[in-house]
Amino acid sequence: MLEVSASKHGRIIRYRRLRRKAALRELVKETTVDVGSLVYPIFVKEGLERPEEIQAMPGIFRYPLEGAVEEIASAKAEGIKAFLLFGIPARKDELGSEAYNRNGIVQRLIRRVRENIGDDIVLITDVCLCQYTSHGHCGVVKNGYVRNDETLELLAAVAVSHAEAGADIVAPSAMMDHQVAAIREALDREGFTDIAIMGYSAKYASAFYAPFREAADSAPRFGDRRSYQMDWRNSREAMREIERDIEEGADIVMVKPALAYLDIISRAKQLFNHPIAAYNVSGEYSLIKYASQKGLLNKKQAICEVLTSIKRAGADIIITYHAREFAKWVKYSDVP
Numbered sequence: 001m002l003e004v005s006a007s008k009h010g011r012i013i014r015y016r017r018l019r020r021k022a023a024l025r026e027l028v029k030e031t032t033v034d035v036g037s038l039v040y041p042i043f044v045k046e047g048l049e050r051p052e053e054i055q056a057m058p059g060i061f062r063y064p065l066e067g068a069v070e071e072i073a074s075a076k077a078e079g080i081k082a083f084l085l086f087g088i089p090a091r092k093d094e095l096g097s098e099a100y101n102r103n104g105i106v107q108r109l110i111r112r113v114r115e116n117i118g119d120d121i122v123l124i125t126d127v128c129l130c131q132y133t134s135h136g137h138c139g140v141v142k143n144g145y146v147r148n149d150e151t152l153e154l155l156a157a158v159a160v161s162h163a164e165a166g167a168d169i170v171a172p173s174a175m176m177d178h179q180v181a182a183i184r185e186a187l188d189r190e191g192f193t194d195i196a197i198m199g200y201s202a203k204y205a206s207a208f209y210a211p212f213r214e215a216a217d218s219a220p221r222f223g224d225r226r227s228y229q230m231d232w233r234n235s236r237e238a239m240r241e242i243e244r245d246i247e248e249g250a251d252i253v254m255v256k257p258a259l260a261y262l263d264i265i266s267r268a269k270q271l272f273n274h275p276i277a278a279y280n281v282s283g284e285y286s287l288i289k290y291a292s293q294k295g296l297l298n299k300k301q302a303i304c305e306v307l308t309s310i311k312r313a314g315a316d317i318i319i320t321y322h323a324r325e326f327a328k329w330v331k332y333s334d335v336p
């Protein structure tokens with residue numbers, strides 16, 4: 001086809017005509033990232049005096065309660081409307097009981113935000129145990145193995161405690177089978193039928209979570225997470241995980257990480273008529289941050305390129321530590 005037109009019509013087709021200047025490129029662009037689709041993660045740490053920069057993630061901080069409220073308020077003023085909350089408790093134990101303490105650090109943050117900032121932002125909570133357990137695993141451990149069904153009850157209790165405090169969306173990230181169903185049942189039983197669930201449906205056992213584990217102090221003390229998080233060699237299995245989460249009642253499904261998994265996002269977009277979130281994780285963030293600090297690349301362009309690629313692959317929602325920086329740029333200048 002291409003050869004025919006080339007031989008018949010000579011050099012009629014020239015793609016460069018529409019690339020000649022910025023205004024033309026702007027006119028024919030196929031993908032845009034708007035701030036309304038971004039989710040900004042927030043780390044709140046119990047007992048902290050002042051914000052503490054996370055060494056592995058330059059520009060991202062752990063906040064004390066009031067500091068987290070202030071960070072959310074100023075991000076909101078820059079146009080960010082959705083936040084993903086992570087708590088780091090003062091005490092850890094075998095069963096991660098601070099995760100479902102009604103007065104836990106995340107539950108308190110949600111209440112403070114509702115009192116001080118109001119209801120017109122979306123609060124999403126990470127529902128997991130790994131920051132809260134002494135062994136650092138995402139569930140109940142017996143004989144060195146993370147037990148699925150015992151963990152479900154705890155995850156349901158975490159989700160209910162977040163809903164009670166005023167969360168809009170709960171996001172189970174433990175990768176236990178049937179976690180969405182267990183949470184949906186518990187929420188409905190307690191009268192939280194309008195609280196949505198965003199499943200970390202296809203969450204891979206990734207090396208790119210390492211900076212987060214420093215940030216949240218959640219590295220497993222023994223072994224790894226490969227008996228519950230997905231094997232990164234698999235794609236069909238991810239579609240089954242997503243399909244199952246949708247059947248169990250997930251309102252939004254997620255692929256995580258994002259960049260090494262754009263094929264998974266794209267495939268999910270084609271297969272399912274459901275909102276898809278992608279998590280641009282800590283390691284993906286830090287790569288750009290450290291490379292740009294070394295002068296290896298243009299940070300602004302790299303961030304815009306990466307976020308656009310995630311959108312282009314098919315994500316409706318992007319969870320990203322770049323959210324605040326990006327929001328400033330798209331507000332005050334053009335996206336390159």
Ligand code: PBG
Nearest residue numbers: 128130173208209212281282283
């Ligand atoms: C909790 C959780 C993790 C991340 C989000 N929720 C860590 C993990 O699974 O080990 C990673 C986020 C990131 O790397 O930015 N289970």
